[in-house]
Amino acid sequence: DAGVIQSPRHEVTEMGQEVTLRCKPISGHNSLFWYRQTMMRGLELLIYFNNNVPIDDSGMPEDRFSAKMPNASFSTLKIQPSEPRDSAVYFCASSPLRGADTQYFGPGTRLTVL
Amino acid sequence: KQEVTQIPAALSVPEGENLVLNCSFTDSAIYNLQWFRQDPGKGLTSLLLIQSSQREQTSGRLNASLDKSSGRSTLYIAASQPGDSATYLCAGNLITQGGSEKLVFGKGTKLTVNP
Numbered sequence: 001d002a003g004v005i006q007s008p009r010h011e012v013t014e015m016g017q018e019v020t021l022r023c024k025p026i027s028g029h030n031s032l033f034w035y036r037q038t039m040m041r042g043l044e045l046l047i048y049f050n051n052n053v054p055i056d057d058s059g060m061p062e063d064r065f066s067a068k069m070p071n072a073s074f075s076t077l078k079i080q081p082s083e084p085r086d087s088a089v090y091f092c093a094s095s096p097l098r099g100a101d102t103q104y105f106g107p108g109t110r111l112t113v114l
Numbered sequence: 115k116q117e118v119t120q121i122p123a124a125l126s127v128p129e130g131e132n133l134v135l136n137c138s139f140t141d142s143a144i145y146n147l148q149w150f151r152q153d154p155g156k157g158l159t160s161l162l163l164i165q166s167s168q169r170e171q172t173s174g175r176l177n178a179s180l181d182k183s184s185g186r187s188t189l190y191i192a193a194s195q196p197g198d199s200a201t202y203l204c205a206g207n208l209i210t211q212g213g214s215e216k217l218v219f220g221k222g223t224k225l226t227v228n229p
Contacts, residue, residue: 004157042221043158043203048214056214091157100207100215101146105157 004106006092012112018080021109024073025094033103034067034077035091043091049075050098082113117141118206120220127194128228135189135223137204144206144218147180147187152201152222161202162189194227201225 005024013019025032034046047057052069060067064083069075079086089110093103117140127133137147145166150158162171164180164187171178177190187204201224205217 043205043219045216048216056210056212056216058210058212093157098215100217101148101163103158103160103217105159107155107157 004092004094004104006090006106006109008109009107010110010112012114013082014114015083016081017113018078019082019086019111019113021077021090021092021111023075023077023092023106025075025092026096026104027073029094029096029104030072031095031098031103032069032075033093033095033100034075035093037089037091037108038087046077046090048100079111082111084113087111087113118144118204118218118220120202120204120223122223123221124224124226126226126228129194129196131194131227132190132192133194133225135191135202135204135225137187137189137220139185139187139206139218141206141208141218142182142185143208144182144185145209146207147178148205148207148217149176149178149187149189150203150205152203154200158203191225194225196227196229199225199227 007022032049037043046059047067049069067077089108091108093105095103147164149161162178175192180187201222203222205219
């Protein structure tokens with residue numbers, strides 16, 4: 001298995017632009033998690049899907065952030081408009097279970113907003 | 115607010131040394147505790163999961179313990195090797211008020227094992 005796949009691996013954009021991050025979970029996994037990692041705040045859960053349905057989006061920082069999971073093999077995290085404080089590494093993880101145990105992480109997308 | 119704290123933030127040791135990484139948590143609602151490894155530019159890899167009914171887990175040279183009453187967990191690495199150099203994160207599982215599960219992460223301990 002290829003593991004969790006994220007694209008792009010690096011993204012540099014200018015303030016105000018729309019950014020779309022993509023994730024392909026491990027086949028057969030029915031839970032998907034989006035995290036953000038910064039030096040100041042560490043690793044934080046943004047949103048969690050189970051069977052393509054958002055279960056907990058309380059970590060989404062503000063309305064500029066949105067996430068979708070149109071099918072079991074694809075999810076996107078969109079930031080519109082982007083701001084410099086959004087610069088971070090964004091991780092996607094998937095799990096074969098409904099709960100938070102046994103998560104497999106992707107390599108992350110390093111986002112820089114100038 | 116749930117908090118998971120890891121001390122020290124960074125640790126440098128000579129090869130072959132036994133070492134202990136510490137993790138403390140303030141929320142008694144945390145029921146499982148996991149240790150992860152993160153290599154530079156890569157995602158997290160789960161090392162050990164300690165269920166609430168367990169007090170420790172072992173995998174090779176790694177041993178993790180959990181004391182829920184004191185809100186502490188430790189990761190013991192025996193006979194450290196340069197390949198152990200990485201950032202180690204602990205994370206607590208808890209049930210949110212909304213009924214979903216989530217992991218709450220510490221900021222990690224960056225370990226360097228010098229040859």
